[in-house]
Amino acid sequence: MISLPEAKRTLLKLLPQAGGILLRYFGRRGLSARSKGGVDFVTVADLAVERFLIAWLKKSFPDSAFLAEETAPKNFKRLEKKQDLWIIDPLDGTASFSRHHPDFAVSVALAGRGEVRCGAIYLPFFRKLYWASKAETSASVNGRRLSVAKTASxxxxxxxxxxxxxxxxxxxxxxxxxxxxxxxxxxxxxxxxxxxxxxxxxxxxxxxxxxxxxxxxxxxxxxxxxxxxxxxxxxxxxxxxxxxxxxxxxxxxxxxxxxxxxx
Ligand SMILES: [Mg+2]
Known part of the structure; x- marks a missing residue:
């Protein structure tokens, strides 16, 4: 089983790098894209970041399994109970991204037997790195403690x-x-x-x-x-x-x- 401190070290280093790849594509007009059926689509940026993340995680954790958006099997439900499963969205908000809107993100979680053990999110445009782990009492953004709003109505x-x-x-x-x-x-x-x-x-x-x-x-x-x-x-x-x-x-x-x- 992958240790959580090791997963943390790896993800906090990898996600900003993945974000750097996205920012190099961000704002390019006519980003090469193909349809995924209906109105859904994927760009070269999604694919480049997914390849980058899987390659590095495989190198660090060769025995783990992967569920990543652009390479997910159709019946991915069978992966739910895997011991060390990396769940990856290389680029969430592809439509926004492709039209030069800043609302897009990278997300990677580590699950074990149907439970998320830790996860990181990066917002490249805003340079915000979020982290949460089962082993820690609080979650963070750029090292600061996260807390939800107090809005009551x-x-x-x-x-x-x-x-x-x-x-x-x-x-x-x-x-x-x-x-x-x-x-x-x-x-x-x-x-x-x-x-x-x-x-x-x-x-x-x-x-x-x-x-x-x-x-x-x-x-x-x-x-x-x-x-x-x-x-x-x-x-x-x-x-x-x-x-x-x-x-x-x-x-x-x-x-x-x-x-x-x-x-
Ligand atoms: Mg995506």
Whole structure:
């Protein structure tokens, strides 16, 4: 089993380097891209960073398994119970990234037997490096302790959500937005679930919900939010396993208030 201090040393070094690769592509017009079906797509930057991360992690931890967005098998659920599983999103927020918006992120988590043991997130544009580990009582951003916001009412809340890639599911997102829009101060779609979930951990957002995410979108961030004092469940308020597609993440105080509108 991979030791957590060793995973920490490796990830805190690798993620800023991965971010450096992304920044070299960022702002280029006409970034080479191909469709992943429907409206989803991948660029050369996603692929370059995924190759970089897997190569280095394999070198440091040759016996581990990988679940990375661009090389994930179709039935990746069978990987859920692996002992040392790296769950990687080389670039979350590809659409934002490709149009020169700053909301994009890199996320890497280490899971063991269905539980996230540690995770790191990097926001290259903002040079923010987030870290959380089962072995530590608190989570951090650039070495500072993370804590969720204290917002207690929907009327003063600042929330975000995201559009699923599966177009028919967007009706669900739209319905939840319509329900909440009449109750909250702000409800944004920035375009990166990883960056938004990190913002919940940091208290820059009070809550984030989504009806269809992948493990690489949520694995690192969910642990971070819990360590920052927040709460993470599925959209029915039930405890969430790492491969569960729906999520409500919040500062805790607003959790049940938001939950009521996700119907
Ligand atoms: Mg991605």
């Amino acid at each position: 929907l009327a003063t809340s600042f929330l975000a959500t995201g559009w699923p890639w599966e177009l028919p599911l967007r009706a669900t997102t739209a319905a939840w937005q319509r329900n909440l829009a009449l109750k909250v101060r702000a409800l944004h779609i920035f375009g990166s679930s990883v960056a938004d979930l990190a913002a919940v951990a940091e208290g820059r957002l009070d809550g984030y919900f989504h009806c269809s995410l992948k493990p690489w979108d949520t694995a690192a961030a969910a642990l971070m939010i819990e360590k920052a004092g927040g709460r993470v469940t599925d959209v029915h308020g039930q405890p969430r396993r790492i491969f569960e597609p729906t999520i409500l993440a919040s500062n805790g105080r607003l959790h049940n208030k938001i939950l009521k509108f996700l119907k």
